[in-house]
Amino acid sequence: MLNRIAQPLSKVVERYLPDPFVFVILLTLIVLGCAVLWTPMTPISALQAWGDGFWNLLAFAMQMVLILISGHMLANTPFCSKLLDKLASKATSAAAAIVMVTLVAMLASWINWGFGLVVGVLFAKALARRVAVDYRLLVASSYSGFIVWHGGLSGSVPLTIATLGHFAEQWTGVIEASSTLFAPFNLAIIVTLFIVMPILNLALLPKPQQRVIVDPRQLTAPPLATATPTTPAEQLEHSRMLGTLIGLVGLSYLGYYFIFLAGALNLNIVIALFLFLAITLHQTPARLLASLQTAIQGASGIVIQFPFYAGIMAVMVKSGLAADIANAFIAISSAESLPFWSFISAGLINIMVPSGGGQWAVQAPIVLPAAEALGADLPRVAMAVAWGDAWTNLIQPFWALPVLAIAGLRAKDIMGFCVLQLCVSGIVIAACLTWVA
Template identity: 60%
Template sequence: MLNTAARPFVKLVERFLPDPFIFVLILTAIVLVCAVVFQQQPVLTALNQWGDGFWGLLGFSMQMLLVLVSGHMLASTRVVKAALDKIATTARTPGKAIILITLVSMLASWLNWGFGLVVGALFAKALARRVDVDYRLLVASAYSGFLVWHGGLAGSVPLTIATPGHFTVEQIGVIGTGETLFSAMNLTLLGILLVVLPLVNRAMLPKQSESVIVDKTALKEAPVDTSEAQRPAEKLEKSPLLAMLIGFAGIAYLINYFVGGGTLNLNIINFLFLFLAMVLHGTPERLLSSLQQAIQGTTGIVLQFPFYAGIMAVMVESGLARDLSQWLISFATVDTLALWSFISAGLVNMFVPSGGGQWAVQAPVILPAAMELGTDVSKVAMAVAWGDAWTNLVQPFWALPVLAIAGLKAKDMMGFCLVQLIITGLIISTVLLTF
C-alpha cells in the first residue's frame, strides 16, 4: 500500500523539483518579496539586508564544511569502509538492504550529522554493489537517517543551551543534556523512529520490474596507490610517523579535555573526527586523498550557504521570522506550545536551514511564550530542534553531500522523502502532545 502511495509523490518530484541551487534562488526571491509586501520594507532596505547578510555566516560555514569534510575523512578510512562492507554482506535481499541502511544511517547521524551523511552515502554504494535494489530508495533511506541528528549528540539547540554563557542564558539559564537529549521524551521518540522509519522505507520498495538498478561498475572504488616512494618528499607523505605522532597528540589533547570536564561542541567534534581520521588513515598521503574526495561533496554548500545567509538576514532583520513564529504559536496553549513550536520550526527551516541559526531566530519568540504559559522550556527547545531536523527531509540543502557521493540528483529521491516527511511528522507531533 505504501509503495503504491509513494508512486505519485516520486513522479511529481521527479518532474517538478528543480536543482537545489534553483530552489535557493526561488526562496531568495520569495523572501525579498515578502519583506517588501508584508513587512513594508523599502526595496532598497530589503536588498541591503540581503547583501549585508550574504557573507554573515562565513565562520559558521567553515565550521559546517569541516564537520562534513572531517566526517567524510573518518568514514572513508579503511577501517570504517571495511566495517561497512562487512555489514553489507549481511543484506542479501532488497528489503534487508533498505532496513539495514536506515538503521546504520540513523545510528551514525545520532553520533554526528556530518558522519551520518557520509556513512549513509558510502554504505548505500557498498550495498548497491551487492544487492539489486532500487538505488533511489536506497539513497533516500540513507538520507532519512539524518532525521534524528538534532536529537543526537551533535544537536545544535541542546548543545547550545547546555553551554555556559549562551545567548539566552539570562532567560533560561544553562539546561543540561539530561533534560534535552537524554530526556524521556527524546529517548522515546528516538526509539519509536528507530523501529518505524526502517519499516516505512521497506514498505516503499518498488517491484523489481519498476526498480532503478545502478550499474555496479560505476560504483567501484578507485584503486589504492601501493607504489613505493621514490623521492624524499614522497617518503614523508607515505610515512606513518608524522600522521601517528600528530594524530595521537590530538587524541591525547581530547582525553585531557574531557577528563577536565570539557563538553561536546562542534569544534570538539571536528577535532575528534580529524585526528581519528589521521590515525586510522595512517599516512598523510591517504588522509589528503580522502580530503580531495570529501571536498567534491561540499561544492553545493560553498555556493549555496551564502544565499541562505542572505535569506536568514532578511528573515531576521525585516521581522519575517519573528512574525511567522509568533503567528504560528499564537494558537498555542500550555499543552500545545511544543507542537506549534515544532511546526513553526519546520516551516522556518525551509528558509533558514541551520539548526544554530534557526534557534537564534526563534528563541527570542518561543522562550518568552514558554515562560508566560508555564511550558517546560527544555521540551519546547527540543520541539524546535526536531522541527528543524524534520523538514530537512525535503529541504535539499543538506542532501547535497549525500547526492554528490551517491551520484544522484535531488529529484531522484525526494519523492520518497516526502512520504517519510508525512509519516514522521505525525509521529513526532503525537509524542510532543503525549509528554
C-alpha cells in the same frame, strides 16, 4: 499502497523540483518580495539587509564544511570501509538492505550528523554493490536516518542551551542534556523512529520490475594513494609514523581537554575529534589527502549556497518575517500545545533557514518568552524547535547535497520517497512531543 503513493510523488518531484542552487535563488527572490510587500521594509532596506547578511555565516559555513569533510574522511578510512563492507555482506535481499541502511544511518547520525550523512550513503553504495535493490530508495533510506541528528549527541540546540553563557540564558538558564537529549520524550522519539522508519522504507520498496538497479562497477570507489615512494618527499608523504603520530597528538589533546579540563562537547571539538581520528586511521598523509580530494566534492553545495542562505536569514530576521511566522502559531497555543506549534513553525522556517544554530537564533527570542508566559516546559519547547529543524530536512535539498554528490544522484531521484518519510516521521515526532511525559 505506500509505494503506489510514492511513485506519482517521485514523478511530480522529478518534473518540478529544480536543482538546489536554483531553489535557493528562487527562495531569495521570494523572501525579498515578501519582506517588501508584507513588512515595513523598503526595496532598498531589504536589499541592504540581504547584502549585509550575505557573509554572516562564513565561520559557520567553514565549520559545516569541515565537519562534513572530516566525517567523510573518517567514514572512508580503511577501518570504516572494511566494517561497512563486512556489514553489507550480511544483506541477502533488497528488503534486508533497506532495513540495514536505515538503521546504520540513524545510529551514525545520532552520534554525529556529518558522520551519519557520509556513513549512510557509503553504506548504501556498499549494499548496492552486493544486492539488486532500488538504488534511489536505498539512498533515500540512508538520508532518512539523518532525521534523528538534532535529538542526538551533536544537536546544536541542546548543546547550545547546555553551555554556560549562551545567548538565550536569560530565558532558560543552563539546561543540562539530561533534560533535553536524555529526557523521556526525546528518547521516545528516537526509539520510535528507529522502529518506524525501517518499516516505512521497507514498505516503499518498488516491485522488482519497477526497481532502478545500478551497475555495481559504477559504485566502486577509486583506490586511494598506493604509489611506491621513490623520493625523500614522497617517503614523508607515505610515512605511517608521521601520519599516525600527529593524529595521536591531536587525540591526546582531546583526552586532556575532556579528562583534566572537564571540557564540554561543542562543534569545534567534534570536528577536531573526527579530523584526528581520520588522520590516525588513514595513517599516511598521502592517503588522507587522497581521501580529502574525494570528500571535498560533497562540500561544494555548502560553499556556494550558504552565503545565499545567510542573506535570506538576515532578511527574515530584520524584516520580522520569521517572527511573524512563529508568532502566528504561538498566538493559538497553550502550555500543552506550544511544543507542537513550535515544532510546526520550526519545520516551516527550516525550509528557508536550513541551519539549526541559525534557526535557534531566530526562534529562541520568540518561543522561549512565550513558553515562560504560558508556563510551558522550556526544555520540551527547545527540543520541539530542534526536531522541527531536523524534520523538514527531508524535503529541504540543502543537506541532501553531499549525500547526492557521493551517491551520484539528483535531488529529484529521492524526494518522492522523502515526502512520505516526512509525513510519517512528523506524526511520530509531534505525538511524542505532545503526549509523552
